[in-house]
Amino acid sequence: MRLTTKGRFAVTAMLDLALNEADKPVTLAGISERQAISLSYLEQLFSRLRRQGLVTSVRGPGGGYRVAKSHNEISVSNIITAVDELIDATQCGGKEDCHDEGRCMTHDLWASLNNRILDYLSGVTLAELVENQRQNDIGNVSQINFLPRKTSVCEDVTA
Amino acid sequence: MRLTTKGRFAVTAMLDLALNEADKPVTLAGISERQAISLSYLEQLFSRLRRQGLVTSVRGPGGGYRVAKSHNEISVSNIITAVDELIDATQCGGKEDCHDEGRCMTHDLWASLNNRILDYLSGVTLAELVENQRQNDIGNVSQINFLPRKTSVCEDVTA
DNA sequence: ATAATAACCTAGTAATTTAGTCAATTATTA
DNA sequence: TAATAATTGACTAAATTACTAGGTTATTAT
Numbered sequence: 001m002r003l004t005t006k007g008r009f010a011v012t013a014m015l016d017l018a019l020n021e022a023d024k025p026v027t028l029a030g031i032s033e034r035q036a037i038s039l040s041y042l043e044q045l046f047s048r049l050r051r052q053g054l055v056t057s058v059r060g061p062g063g064g065y066r067v068a069k070s071h072n073e074i075s076v077s078n079i080i081t082a083v084d085e086l087i088d089a090t091q092c093g094g095k096e097d098c099h100d101e102g103r104c105m106t107h108d109l110w111a112s113l114n115n116r117i118l119d120y121l122s123g124v125t126l127a128e129l130v131e132n133q134r135q136n137d138i139g140n141v142s143q144i145n146f147l148p149r150k151t152s153v154c155e156d157v158t159a
Numbered sequence: 160m161r162l163t164t165k166g167r168f169a170v171t172a173m174l175d176l177a178l179n180e181a182d183k184p185v186t187l188a189g190i191s192e193r194q195a196i197s198l199s200y201l202e203q204l205f206s207r208l209r210r211q212g213l214v215t216s217v218r219g220p221g222g223g224y225r226v227a228k229s230h231n232e233i234s235v236s237n238i239i240t241a242v243d244e245l246i247d248a249t250q251c252g253g254k255e256d257c258h259d260e261g262r263c264m265t266h267d268l269w270a271s272l273n274n275r276i277l278d279y280l281s282g283v284t285l286a287e288l289v290e291n292q293r294q295n296d297i298g299n300v301s302q303i304n305f306l307p308r309k310t311s312v313c314e315d316v317t318a
Numbered sequence: 319a320t321a322a323t324a325a326c327c328t329a330g331t332a333a334t335t336t337a338g339t340c341a342a343t344t345a346t347t348a
Numbered sequence: 349t350a351a352t353a354a355t356t357g358a359c360t361a362a363a364t365t366a367c368t369a370g371g372t373t374a375t376t377a378t
């Protein structure tokens with residue numbers, strides 16, 4: 001799991017797609033204009049998003065992209081992992097021959113932490129993002145409007 | 160908030176520090192050997208960690224680094240934000256003059272999502288990582304051992 | 319005192335990733 | 349048949365990551 005601007009671009013583009021798809025599919029040219037992302041870069045991103053089954057494409061005039069599934073079946077982690085090549089954070093590359101004294105500590109650590117973050121981001125759906133964005137548009141809120149923290153009911157259960 | 164290997168190196172190093180500090184401070188040379196991270200790179204990372212008040216240093220022979228606070232006062236997000244220069248994900252750079260039709264959508268979106276992720280990672284403490292690592296060491300567990308999900312008491316309160 | 323240790327600092331550099339350009343080809347519709 | 353828009357591939361500039369090299373300063377042990 002990486003979290004870079006690349007993944008952000010992808011989420012932004014998917015949100016734009018979700019907000020603008022109606023009867024007609026949405027063109028990358030349109031997303032490019034609205035979100036100020038270069039067309040060719042979008043093409044690269046959507047190539048991956050399509051291969052991962054997150055979007056479908058229609059070629060020719062009047063064509064473009066559609067979200068492949070229901071908006072609440074697509075999570076932020078789905079989008080990010082589709083475009084961000086997942087790298088392997090361990091030195092040993094999965095093998096456990098990294099050091100004299102045994103396997104590298106980082107192996108377990110990052111596998112765990114990765115899992116936690118992924119768990120979390122898979123709980124934030126495209127549907128939520130769309131809903132939140134629509135609310136902001138209607139109210140014409142110009143200041144930063146934090147998403148309601150739906151996980152804030154969590155408590156630290158450590159002793 | 161970015162999440163790259165740089166931040167991972169930092170968390171790994173901090174965990175090594177926390178596991179190995181006893182009467183004597185821990186040297187970067189030691190961390191470098193155990194975790195296979197270059198000494199000079201560690202120096203750069205610890206320069207930032209020190210400036211952020213996460214570690215204290217002792218110079219000269221027998222010197223090294225110590226964790227500055229209690230282990231449960233340091234979160235993963237603290238460590239990551241200390242070394243990962245936070246970049247501004249919006250095209251407009253905070254100003255809201257980015258587009259004809261108004262401010263860029265990404266502004267609110269990423270401010271919100273950033274906040275959520277940060278919220279989450281600030282709940283994972285160094286103390287938890289240490290405890291988990293110690294358990295693995297004692298049991299000599301060689302397979303991936305996921306951290307107990309202490310935030311799994313969360314419920315989706317949507318609708 | 320002096321030598322060894324280890325933090326601290328600065329500058330540079332190779333490898334990788336990001337973000338983008340350019341130039342095509344293919345499928346579809348008007 | 350022409351226009352549209354996805355699809356593909358190769359190539360490039362900028363940024364970031366990870367690392368090297370070479371010093372300086374503070375502190376301790378001899």
